[in-house]
Amino acid sequence: MPRQCVATPAATVTELLDAYRPRDFFFTSPSGSLLGQGVLTTVTGVDDLSDALHATAAEPGRHAVAVGALPFNRTAPARLVIPATVQRGPAIMPGTGATRARRPRNGTWTATPVPDPAAHTAAVKRAVALLASPDSTRLRKVVLARCLRLTSSHDVDVAAVLANLAQANPGGFTFAADLPAPDSRPRTLVGASPELLVAKHGRAVVSRPLAGSRPRDTDPTRDRERGAALLASAKDRAEHAVVVEAVVEALRPYCRSLDVPDEPQPVTTPTMWHLATQVTGELRDPRTPVHVLAQALHPTPAVCGYPTDQAYAAIAELEPFDRGFYTGAVGYTDAAGDGEWVVTIRCADIHGATAELFAGGGIMPDSDPEAELAETTAKFRTLLLALGADQLR
Numbered sequence: 001m002p003r004q005c006v007a008t009p010a011a012t013v014t015e016l017l018d019a020y021r022p023r024d025f026f027f028t029s030p031s032g033s034l035l036g037q038g039v040l041t042t043v044t045g046v047d048d049l050s051d052a053l054h055a056t057a058a059e060p061g062r063h064a065v066a067v068g069a070l071p072f073n074r075t076a077p078a079r080l081v082i083p084a085t086v087q088r089g090p091a092i093m094p095g096t097g098a099t100r101a102r103r104p105r106n107g108t109w110t111a112t113p114v115p116d117p118a119a120h121t122a123a124v125k126r127a128v129a130l131l132a133s134p135d136s137t138r139l140r141k142v143v144l145a146r147c148l149r150l151t152s153s154h155d156v157d158v159a160a161v162l163a164n165l166a167q168a169n170p171g172g173f174t175f176a177a178d179l180p181a182p183d184s185r186p187r188t189l190v191g192a193s194p195e196l197l198v199a200k201h202g203r204a205v206v207s208r209p210l211a212g213s214r215p216r217d218t219d220p221t222r223d224r225e226r227g228a229a230l231l232a233s234a235k236d237r238a239e240h241a242v243v244v245e246a247v248v249e250a251l252r253p254y255c256r257s258l259d260v261p262d263e264p265q266p267v268t269t270p271t272m273w274h275l276a277t278q279v280t281g282e283l284r285d286p287r288t289p290v291h292v293l294a295q296a297l298h299p300t301p302a303v304c305g306y307p308t309d310q311a312y313a314a315i316a317e318l319e320p321f322d323r324g325f326y327t328g329a330v331g332y333t334d335a336a337g338d339g340e341w342v343v344t345i346r347c348a349d350i351h352g353a354t355a356e357l358f359a360g361g362g363i364m365p366d367s368d369p370e371a372e373l374a375e376t377t378a379k380f381r382t383l384l385l386a387l388g389a390d391q392l393r
């Protein structure tokens with residue numbers, strides 16, 4: 001019987017980041033940090049995760065932990081791992097300098113947008129037409145994304161990118177997850193998501209969907225105006241409401257009570273404003289594992305659209321690339337079924353000297369194609385800054 005060694009609490013976030021190597025799993029959130037190293041068991045279906053966790057005998061008195069990533073496509077294989085060792089640490093305390101940035105040694109970059117900006121605005125126009133079409137009266141929202149393929153003259157320093165993301169986004173969910181690679185070099189999904197898909201502790205469940213965005217402005221007055229304009233925007237509030245409705249609909253069967261604020265809140269990351277709603281609930285059965293809730297919620301209309309099947313079909317028609325693990329979920333579950341899973345956005349898929357960055361936005365009947373393009377450009381900045389490639393924007 002495999003045994004997992006879990007040390008908790010173990011280390012500072014900086015120690016965990018310094019110990020991180022490609023192929024490990026790293027996750028930090030406002031409630032703590034985790035580093036998983038080595039592999040005891042690998043699982044490709046989220047439905048098999050609970051059995052794998054229970055089969056893993058933890059050290060006496062300790063809990064086993066499963067970590068990993070779910071792809072956007074619910075029928076594609078997930079990458080879920082029970083690591084050989086897990087170290088837990090505290091959350092990053094914003095403003096305390098608990099983490100430090102590293103200068104990435106990546107050489108010179110070339111960038112290829114897929115699709116190119118003009119093709120993305122054309123796809124947004126087609127989506128707007130689809131949303132208005134009498135044939136698709138039920139399609140209310142679709143999320144369209146684009147990819148920026150970067151190639152460096154050197155292999156990308158994934159540990160430096162991860163440290164930079166953690167340092168620049170102390171209030172977010174920064175992660176690195178190993179992915180199946182086409183050769184012997186590691187392939188890593190790395191990012192700093194602002195969006196909590198679901199967290200569960202005992203009976204308590206929390207989801208914080210985001211939808212509706214504006215780029216930040218360097219001028220504080222104009223920046224505040226952008227936040228206020230976002231909160232006042234009918235288009236963004238409608239886009240947001242679709243997501244909250246779907247989150248509530250997915251959680252309701254599992255919860256004996258749910259608390260849903262009437263109004264969204266404007267929240268910031270270093271690069272973006274978003275509308276957020278914190279949904280909290282009490283589970284009927286506290287043994288429901290958090291990954292089961294994540295699977296019930298995924299994909300929310302924040303990353304796919306609504307209704308899901310029609311939105312999924314529109315994405316397949318309009319996006320000229322495979323999303324892979326972008327707009328999936330990343331997180332961990334412990335032996336009690338508690339844990340956190342976040343929406344895989346503001347991320348890159350890094351393999352050798354290439355980094356594929358992804359960014360999308362929710363398209364509504366009144367979306368402006370140029371504004372949607374600008375939104376994706378602004379969202380790329382989270383990763384471009386961490387890569388030391390911000391000059392490419």
Ligand SMILES: C=C(O[C@H]1C=CC=C(C(=O)O)[C@@H]1O)C(=O)O
Binds near residue numbers: 195210211213301359
């Ligand atoms: C799909 C993405 O963002 C989603 C999450 C927050 C806000 C969004 C928006 O305003 O469109 C998107 O729904 C992405 O960042 O790639």
